[in-house]
Amino acid sequence: MGGGRAPDRGRLGGPLRLVHTSLTPILPLPYSQPVGALSLYCSEVTPGEGAAAMAGHAVGALDAVLAAVARRRRLEAALRQVLEGRGYAEVAVPLLQPAEVGADWGTAYRVLDQDGTILDLRPDVTGPVARLCAKGDAGGPRPRRLYYQATIFRRVAGEGPREIVQAGAERIGGASGAQARVAADAEVLALVAECLRQAGAEHFLLVLGNAAYVQERLRLAGVDPVVAMAALRARDYVGLAVAVGGIGSAAAGELGWRGGIAAALAGGIRGDGPAANEWRLLLAALVPAGLGAGVLVEPGLLLPGSYYTGLVFEVLVPGAPWPIGDGGRYDGLLGRWGESEPAVGFALDCDRLLRATDGEAPAEWTRRAWAAVRAPAAEGGGRP
Amino acid sequence: MSAREPQLTLALPRGRPWASLAPLLRRAGVPGMEAADPERQLVTVAGGVRLIFTRPADVVTYVREGVADLGVTGKDVLLEDGAGIVELLDLPLGTWRMSLAIRASDMPWPQLLAERGDALRVATSYPVTTAAFFAARGLAPHVIRLRGAVELAAVVGLADCVVDMVETGQTLREHGLVEAEVITQISLRLVANQAQSRFLAPEIGGLLLRLSEALRQSRPAGPA
Numbered sequence: 236m237g238g239g240r241a242p243d244r245g246r247l248g249g250p251l252r253l254v255h256t257s258l259t260p261i262l263p264l265p266y267s268q269p270v271g272a273l274s275l276y277c278s279e280v281t282p283g284e285g286a287a288a289m290a291g292h293a294v295g296a297l298d299a300v301l302a303a304v305a306r307r308r309r310l311e312a313a314l315r316q317v318l319e320g321r322g323y324a325e326v327a328v329p330l331l332q333p334a335e336v337g338a339d340w341g342t343a344y345r346v347l348d349q350d351g352t353i354l355d356l357r358p359d360v361t362g363p364v365a366r367l368c369a370k371g372d373a374g375g376p377r378p379r380r381l382y383y384q385a386t387i388f389r390r391v392a393g394e395g396p397r398e399i400v401q402a403g404a405e406r407i408g409g410a411s412g413a414q415a416r417v418a419a420d421a422e423v424l425a426l427v428a429e430c431l432r433q434a435g436a437e438h439f440l441l442v443l444g445n446a447a448y449v450q451e452r453l454r455l456a457g458v459d460p461v462v463a464m465a466a467l468r469a470r471d472y473v474g475l476a477v478a479v480g481g482i483g484s485a486a487a488g489e490l491g492w493r494g495g496i497a498a499a500l501a502g503g504i505r506g507d508g509p510a511a512n513e514w515r516l517l518l519a520a521l522v523p524a525g526l527g528a529g530v531l532v533e534p535g536l537l538l539p540g541s542y543y544t545g546l547v548f549e550v551l552v553p554g555a556p557w558p559i560g561d562g563g564r565y566d567g568l569l570g571r572w573g574e575s576e577p578a579v580g581f582a583l584d585c586d587r588l589l590r591a592t593d594g595e596a597p598a599e600w601t602r603r604a605w606a607a608v609r610a611p612a613a614e615g616g617g618r619p
Numbered sequence: 620m621s622a623r624e625p626q627l628t629l630a631l632p633r634g635r636p637w638a639s640l641a642p643l644l645r646r647a648g649v650p651g652m653e654a655a656d657p658e659r660q661l662v663t664v665a666g667g668v669r670l671i672f673t674r675p676a677d678v679v680t681y682v683r684e685g686v687a688d689l690g691v692t693g694k695d696v697l698l699e700d701g702a703g704i705v706e707l708l709d710l711p712l713g714t715w716r717m718s719l720a721i722r723a724s725d726m727p728w729p730q731l732l733a734e735r736g737d738a739l740r741v742a743t744s745y746p747v748t749t750a751a752f753f754a755a756r757g758l759a760p761h762v763i764r765l766r767g768a769v770e771l772a773a774v775v776g777l778a779d780c781v782v783d784m785v786e787t788g789q790t791l792r793e794h795g796l797v798e799a800e801v802i803t804q805i806s807l808r809l810v811a812n813q814a815q816s817r818f819l820a821p822e823i824g825g826l827l828l829r830l831s832e833a834l835r836q837s838r839p840a841g842p843a
Contacts, residue, residue: 395683395703442817470705473808493820531817556685556814557703 306589307400311384313433314402314583318382321426323404326373326381328363330356338362338568339540342389344397356388360403361565361580368407369573377576378409378419384585396586402430403562403582407569411577413513420546420564421520423579427550427560428526430583435592440551441529443518444536446543446563447510449490452534453479455506456486463490467537475535490535496522499532510545517546542568546579555591559584626667627822630687632675633657636807639712640691646833647826679704679810688815689823694805695784698748705816708809708827710834715805717748718785720796722773728780728799735760735779742772743782752782752802770794 315325334353337343340362343355357363360383367373373381382404388397404426406419424441431439449467453460458479463486466474472491479486494503496518504511504518521527538547538561547563562581569576629649631640637657645652650666657672664670671687676699678692683703690704695717697706719741721728732739739760743749746764753760763778772778774794784805785791788798809830811823 391702440817469701470813471701473706473709493817551814551817553818556683556812558813 303589306593307585310434310585310589311402314384314430315382317429317433318402318404318426321380321429323380323382323426324375326364326367326383327385328357328360328367328383330386332357332363336362336366338365338542338565339389342391344388344390357385358389359387360385360401360582361405362568364405364580365407365565365568365578366572368576368578369569369571371573373407377407379405379407381405381407400585401582402585403560403580405578405580407578407580408576411566413509413516416545416564416577416579417513417517417520419577419579420517421524423562423581424521424526424548425524427548427562427581427583428529431550431552431588434583434588436552436588438553439529440531440553441526442531442533442536442549442551444533444538444547445510445514445545446537446547447545448504448508448514448534449537451508451510452486452489452506455508456484458486464537464541467535468539468541472535492535493531493533496527496530496532499534503532504534513545538563540565548581550581550583552588552591555587557587559587559591627689627819627826628669628671628687630671630673630678630681630690630692631655631657632678632692632807633672634675636675636691636693636713640710640807643710643712643830643833643837646836647829649826649829676700682810682812685812685815688812688819689826690810691807692810693784694803694808695745695748697808697810698803699745700747701810703813705811705813706808707811707816707823708830710807710809710830712807714786716785717745717782717802717805718798719752719780719782719800719802720770720773720785720791721780721799723795723797725779731779732758737761739780740778741780741782742769742778744769745782748802749782770796 319325331346331354334340334345334355335343337355337358338361339358340355343358346354346356348354364373364381364383368379368381373379382402384400384402387399387401389399391397404423406423409415409419424443427441428439446464449464450460453463456479463475463478466472466478467490475490476482476484476487479490481487489505492503499518500515504514518530518532521530536547536549537543538549542565543563544566545564548561549558550560552559560581560583562579564577564579566577567575569578631637631644634657641652641655649670650668651663651670654665655663655670655672660672662669662671671681673681675692676696678687678690679696679700681687682690689707691710693715695715697704698717719728721731725731726734737759739753739758740763741749741753741760742763742765744765744767746762749762750759763772765772769778769781769783770790771794773781773796780799781796782802785798791798809827816823
């Protein structure tokens with residue numbers, strides 16, 4: 236608090252009263268990347284202020300004032316209650332990280348310290364938490380159940396947010412067999428669902444993929460996984476078709492399939508390999524956990540990060556055009572700094588979650604969208 | 620105009636892509652196409668479909684932010700700014716390519732590249748694609764971003780070469796330039812919003828099937 240830049244009424248274009256600045260300008264330093272493009276003051280604008288209030292700010296960094304801050308604080312409190320109620324302990328990691336510690340370090344804003352050491356503004360919290368655990372500094376019994384609420388910074392294309400408030404959790408360590416992995420994955424998915432409910436998201440969709448299954452199927456099809464998986468991470472199904480031998484190929488059909496859990500178990504998931512079998516075990520475990528209706532299985536879903544080794548998922552809420560969270564299993568990440576341990580986690584984008592649950596989406600649209608996704612999910616079927 | 624609430628919103632490109640795209644959309648039975656006029660309209664609604672017309676480079680923004688469920692734009696645009704959307708279908712309707720061109724009066728391209736190296740100045744409206752093209756060769760030349768008419772940069776000496784879209788090569792020749800390398804072939808792509816590709820799967824799937832069939836019908840018969 237305090238020490239932040241005084242509000243500039245002329246530039247902000249309205250009688251704004253700044254009541255909170257969570258970050259003071261802490262980086263009066265030389266830089267090798269456009270850190271000067273960052274606003275370190277704020278990240279949301281009061282509803283109704285619109286584009287005029289953005290004047291004077293970097294792209295992707297907006298003010299948070301008055302009601303917007305209050306709503307964010309209520310969300311943080313609700314999520315904290317869920318996470319701590321499930322036995323997760325809060326962890327805080329530094330904003331400034333050694334270079335390439337972030338799991339998505341390729342998107343990091345990079346700065347120079349006084350002595351020339353390269354530092355990253357954390358592009359995610361998963362990487363720093365994994366490093367913390369790998370170094371043996373996290374303490375506590377295994378599995379470690381840790382959660383966080385933190386601001387991250389990412390260089391992204393277009394006009395999207397560079398400064399993102401995340402709430403997330405990581406479950407690290409413990410037994411490493413298939414049954415243990417399935418139990419841990421199911422625990423995290425159930426935790427995501429509970430967080431969404433407590434955040435006010437009445438309807439949501441967990442879209443599930445599996446990086447190990449994709450690799451398994453590509454290997455069996457004799458396809459070079461590098462190009463095909465790059466296409467899947469980019470959501471480029473044209474590139475995927477080229478990589479796997481055409482849109483009519485078996486691999487394109489398998490990885491382009493989507494459907495609900497019942498349809499996935501009835502043949503949507505192909506083969507008898509270890510990844511396929513483990514994924515079936517997980518899907519079967521989700522139904523008694525009460526997650527069956529809110530799951531869409533997409534065998535071709537991958538996330539941009541290349542460190543995922545098994546389950547991946549993203550969270551959709553009708554009315555929000557972008558995923559409001561994602562996560563997955565990253566059993567190899569701790570190995571960058573120490574001994575590999577099984578690990579799975581998720582992160583929710585708090586601002587997107589707030590926008591998705593603030594009632595802006597027309598009720599009729601939400602109802603129709605939900606009905607539309609439920610129908611093919613129940614029946615199973617191909618990708619549009 | 621239909622009183623029915625639009626079930627799908629498509630962002631479509633104005634300008635050069637429209638001429639080749641419009642016949643395909645008509646053959647696919649996209650409502651509203653008979654009266655569509657991107658040069659005079661911003662939005663038209665018919666038969667449960669809303670069409671919005673914008674610059675090809677802006678189609679991605681409308682789709683990514685969910686204002687449009689689907690869009691059509693060039694792969695050149697997606698190479699620059701295609702993150703956060705889903706690329707569903709190739710629409711090979713033209714013979715576009717992204718190429719590097721030099722002055723016809725200059726030394727041959729391999730020699731120019733070898734002599735200038737990282738000192739090369741490249742003018743383009745596609746800085747991301749251009750930087751990636753040279754990075755693959757271990758080079759980081761000075762990329763000059765221009766908003767259009769990049770041939771001028773080579774003609775008046777702002778740049779040693781240009782990277783731009785080429786169809787017939789006629790424009791390059793008229794300005795004393797020659798095509799030195801083809802960087803990649805370019806076609807139009809059907810793209811979708813990440814969330815709507817799941818929530819509106821039936822509607823999008825139906826359109827996808829109609830477009831695929833229209834494309835199949837428009838292709839010349841292959842050898843027996």
